[in-house]
Every structure is written in C-alpha cells, then in structure tokens.
Amino acid sequence: MTRKSLKNSKHLVDLIESATVPSIAQLSQVDKFVFLAAVDASLPPAQARLALIEVLATVSPEAIAVADQESIRFMQLVRFQSDALLEHAYDTLEFEEHPDLSSFDQKADVMTRLVWLRAMAPKIFDQIETIYLTHHFHGHKKFLGFTVREGDGRDFVWSEDVEQKLHAAVGEILTLDDEAKAGCELIHFEMEEGDDAGKRRLHYLVVYHPGKMRLLHQMKDRQRDLLHFIPALEATLVYDPANNMVHVLSDRASVARQLADRFSQIGFDKPLSRQPVDAMNFELSMFKTRVDLTAAHAPGAFIEDAWISSLTVTLGHTYHSVTLDMTSSDNIWNVSAHHFGDHNPITFCRSVQEVKLSFIVRFDGETELRALDITVGQRGSCNLLTLPDPRLRQCGEDILMSLGVMTRVELAKIGADLALFHSEMKLLDLALDEIDGHLLTMLQLSIANLISKGLLKKKAPGKFIVVPVKDDEGQSGFRRLPIQSNSTSTWAQDELSGDRYDLTDGDLCRYTVDKSYLRERLDTLLKKQLIDHACIQDDQEPFIIGNYRMGDQHLPVALVSHLWDARHADKMDAAMRQENLGLSIVLTTTTNTSRRFLGQGIVVPLNSIQVEGDDGVALDLSRIEGEVRRRQNAAVATEVPILIKDDARNALLVGPWSDPWALTKKEWINVVEILVDAWTSHREKCSKLQLENAAEVPMRSMGEFFRGAPEWKNYIRGADGNSKPRLWELNIGVPDYKTT
Secondary structure (H helix, E strand, O other), rough: OHHHHHHHHHHHHHHHHHOOHHHHHHHHEEEHHHHHHHHOOOOOOHHHHHHHHHHHHHOOHHHHHHHHHHHHHHHHHOOHHHHHHHHHHHHHHHHHOOOHHHHHHOOOOHHHHHHHHHHHHHHHHHHHHHHHHHHHHOOOEEEEEEEOOOOOOOOOOOOHHHHHHHHHHHHHOOOOOOHHHHHEEEEEEEEEEHHHOOOOOEEEEEEEEOOOOOEEEEOOOOOEEEEOOOOOOOOEEEEEEEEEEEEEOOHHHHHHHHHHHHHHHHHHOOOEOOOOOOOOOOOOHHHHHOOOHHHOOEOEEEEEEEEEEEEEOOOOOOOEEEEEOOOOOHHEEEEEHHHHHOOOOOOOOEEEEEEEEEEEEOOOOOOOEEEEEEEEOOOOOOHHHOOOOHHHHHHHHHHHHOOEEEOOOOOOOOOOHHHHHHHHHHHOOOOOOOEEHHHHHHHHOOOOHHOOOOOOOEOOOEEEEEEEEOOOOOOEEEEEEEEEEOOEEEEOOOOOOOEEEEEOOHHHHHHEEHHHHHHHHHHHHHHOEEEEOOOOOOOOEEEEEEEEOOOOOOEEEEEEEEEEHHHHHHHHHHHHHOOOOOOOEEEOOOOOOOOEOOOOOOEEEEHOEEEOOOOOEEEEEEHHHHHHHHHHHOOOOOOOOOOEEEOOOEEEEOOOOOOOOOOOOOOHHHHHHHOOOOOOHHOOOHHHHHHHHHHHOOOOHHHHHOOOHHHHHHHHEOOOOOOOOOOOEEEOOOOOOHHH
C-alpha cells in the first residue's frame, strides 16, 4: 500500500516511521493505539514499520481518524524545544516519585521519550503539550500585554509560596468552584526564544485546569486537525524580563489585567503600568491614490503578486459609503478611473474605511506559493492577529509596516522634551476622557505626534465636537455642539454665540485619553523627590502621591487637575479639608489658576516648577519652599485676628489659633472679614442679618453656609448661648454668656 492511499492517516504514518519498533509496541498500551500491537518486532525495523502500515488498511476508519488526531500531538512536540520540555517532564517525574521512573531512558531519542510519557505518565504528557500550545498562542490577539510599573527587568523566582498565592488568585479571579480549584495546576516553565544574536528568556506560567477547556480546530496541510488539550484561555501568563512585560492569554481584557496585576504584586511587589503595550496605528488614507503593493517587502519572504481585492470609501460629506470588490487581480485604481471617470469615488472620497489586500508570497527556501489576505479597518482592526500560522502572521506585519499602513507605537520617554510635557499636562487638565480632533486643534496639540507616542488612541468619528467657552464671570468650560452636514460641507453651530465651525474629516475623529497613564508619567517625574511614596492606583482626585522633606518637616504632596472648573475646584477644596493633612502642597496641571489654597494646601501650578535641561524636563520641588516659608511667616499666631486677602477668592485668617484658616470662597471671605472688623472695633458680635448682607446670599445655618469646611467651628462661635444663635463672633477667649 502506498503513502498516497493513506493520506487520511498521514500523521499516524509519520509517527510510525519516526518511532522505534519497541516504542510502537509500548504505544499500543494506549487504548487509542491498540491496533499498533500488530507490529512484528522479529522483523528488521524498516520491514516491521512497512508491514504495520499495510495493516492499517484493515483497521476501521473511525479508529484510524482518532489515532491520526492523537499522532498530531506527538509530531508537534517533536518539532518544538523538545529537549527543554522533556527535561521539565523528567524533573516533574522525579519530584512526584513516579513508580516507573527507572524505565525512563533519558538518553533515548525524543520520540521514544514522548511515547513513554504518553503511555506511562499521560498527565505529564498533557502538561508539556499545554506548554507547547501556550507558546503557539503567544502573539495571538488573545495574549494581552502589560508592563510592570517601575520594573527593573528582574528574573521571576518560582517558589512554593508564590505558587500558593498565584493558585489562590487564579481561583478567585476566574471564580472557579471547589472541584475546579482542586484540579487547577500552575506549571512554571522557563524557555529561551529568538536567535543567537537576540535570545531572551521567558517565564511561562501555564494554568492547567479541567474547567472551561476548549477544542481548537485548525487547517494544516489542507486537513482539519483537532487539538484537544489547549491551555486555559482565561489565565495563562508569559513574563518577559528583558522587556519588563507580562502577557496574559485571556478572552476578557478585564480578567487579563486582574491576573497580570496580581502576578506583578505577588512576584515583584509592584503594580502594573498603564502604558500601552504592543499598540499599533493604521493609516489608510494613502489608498486614495495609487500604491505599489509589489514594493512591499518582508524578511525571509518573496512577494510574487499583490493587489487590492476590496476597498470601502465614504462619499463626500455624507454618511454614505461605497465598496469596490475585485473579482480578479486587476488594478483597482485603473478600474475605478475607467468606469467613473471624473467622478472617481476613490480619488474624491472623504476617507477610506476598509481595505482588503491580497498577496501571493513564497518563503525563502520553499517552492510552495501561499495566499495572504489582509483586511485593515479604519478603527484599527486587522485580521492578522487571527491567522493561525505564525510565519504568515509575521510576514503580514512586515508587509504592512514596509508600506507604511501599520506603524508600531513608540512610547514617549518620560520628560523627553518641554513641548511634549506641556501637551501631556493639557490632556491631563481636561475634564474629558475622550476628545475630538477639532478640540485638539484648538488647543494647538499635535495629533499625529501624540498618537505615535501612545498618548492618544484613535476611535470612530463622533456626532459632536467640544469647544472651549467662558461664562459671564470669565470661568472656563466646554460646550458640546452637534455635527451637521449636507452633500458639500460639514459644520457645527453654537446657538448661543452664533459661531460656526467648518469641520474636516480629522475634526470629527475621537481619541481616548488614558489619564491614568498620564498621571503615572507625571508621578515618575516626582518620585525621586518624595518620601513615603504612594502609588497612584485609583481615579479619584486629589491624589496623595507622597511627602516632600523640607528641613525637619514632611509636607504632604497632592495632585489635582482642571481647577479652571469652579465646581471641581470647590469639590477638591472640600476633599482636602476632609483629608485634614494640615499644611500641604497641591500640585495642579492648570496653568493659570486663580486658586491659591485648597483646604490648608498651597496650590502650585506644575509649570512653575518645571526645569528644562539636556536630559529633558524635570520638576524641581525645591522651588516651592519660598512659597511655603512665606505662608508660614504670614501664619504666625497673634493675639489680634488678621485676615490676609490675596484677592476676592483667596484669603488667610491668622489669629490666636493653632493653625491659620485658608478661605477659598468669596462669600466665606466676606463673612469672616466682617467678623474680624467687629472684633478689632471691639463690637465683637455680628447678627445673622449682617452676615447675610456681607455674604450676599441667604444663610439658613452656619453649618450649611460653610459646607465643605467643617473646621469653621474652630474659628467662629455663637455669641448668645442659644442652640440656634442669632449672634456670631470669632472664637477667641471666653464667651460673654458664660461669665454672666
């Protein structure tokens, strides 16, 4: 019988031809290979294998199909770092004190040892196969990448304590039941990848558990194969010390981040960074004109032919689109120009929404031609990550990058230059997590630069734009305007001011601003100057980021943004008072803020402490010491109360109290000022009506009036001894009603 007639058992025949006769006999102990017991060990090896292959014709097709699928497991393990996998298997056998360990020949060939494991230790065989499949998936879209914050590239140390903590974390995060937890295992495996010039050592933490296991179908050699034992798609991790990165194989991004964060905390006692990992940008506008696809190149591959098989473009200033599908490899621009002439939708389109590129490639050293179809969408979707063949996947990425369709995000160095630092501060100071292209242009921010640096992520076009406005009192804010369009133009109209904004396609795009990442970058610039450093992990301002040592004082340092918003500034003022930090430093991203104090904290704009040097931008906290000393000198306790006013909204009450009182609202200052005047004029007491007239707002109660500043009771008291006083005075000395 010839090999050709056994094409449905190709992998089984490969297994028989690559295994020794004793190994084939041993494999027959496995129920799925029981028919291999027909091998005749008395014949010479070549004749024994040939005779066995002829026997396969008498075996039922169902049994052959199962055995052929099982054979795939052997053949894929033979071709992948088999020595390292078998060394790991032997160590596990020794650790578990396997009863048949003495019959395992470490010097035997790879297939012989694999057959022994499959027959004598099937669980360990499953484990090393899971390790292989983890490597197979590495680089797949389900492998989400993260960076260890402030990581130093140290090696991961596997220990019993780490294993127990990670096992508990996996069970908790995946919400496994008791049975699944009991069957869950974590396999630590170290593996070297790359060529001799750029080898790197990876740590695989393979989560192997009986729950939620999947079946994987793939096309291989024009035959549909079935892989039974794939790693748990919810949990497996790969740690790369050289790049300080953690990859998690997971269907859900939220679960992946939880697992990566717990791994980082357990392994390194550090949180995860929010920086984007493996981010790509896509540019499709180039396809409005002719692009020579055959000029693309990929290392180790030759492009035999290339064409555009489909192109989807938008029409004018409408929401309509048109798709041109090619049934051959004709030039799409020639076809479009021939049929549409002066009304060519490609040349005069507004934007390219999707392009499908078709390539015929041949890998170096091979004669077989392979088809490579790549689909790229305007929102950054790309089918390359779903290709099962890693060589084709890499080839496609190289082609797109050589054409300029795809570019890898190069993360900006922290404090790289002053212009970039100011851009980051502007983004962080906005009260928006999404921003449109029109507002970015109005703020004079370079969209292309921020995207390439990983500080903005492009999203789909929106239906609104945001414009900065100011109210009658000069307070800054933003207004959302709906986008309007007809066949010839797109615009937005401000109904209040009457301003009209003519919009381009770039104005309509939306971009995500990851403020957590921006705060992390800012925190890194400040870290070396702070003690008792706290990691920023939540999204609630004010962020207490550490303490600044000034002589023998430790001054708390907080970070706040968008103090141009009066309501947010009042909220931060109340929050700082509730923190009760005493004299502190409040760093703000707002450049020209009218706030001098938040609670007892001195407000310092970040641009006032920036220093530009040869290495980029640095923040010098020593520049705030002069302001702190001026505040302390002004706040020396006196017997006579004094109200030090910076302006109508910022004042400091100094007197015979342990701490001065920072006042941050116009009405508060007006009320305290009349109480100070009453005290210094020896009238001392003021009626509620007098206070209301000074505040120019109704006062239901003093507690409600000073809402957000509960410390007011330390400085003001009722002057008539009633539970609901009608007279008020500064809280100095003994009240009159107690001495009469």
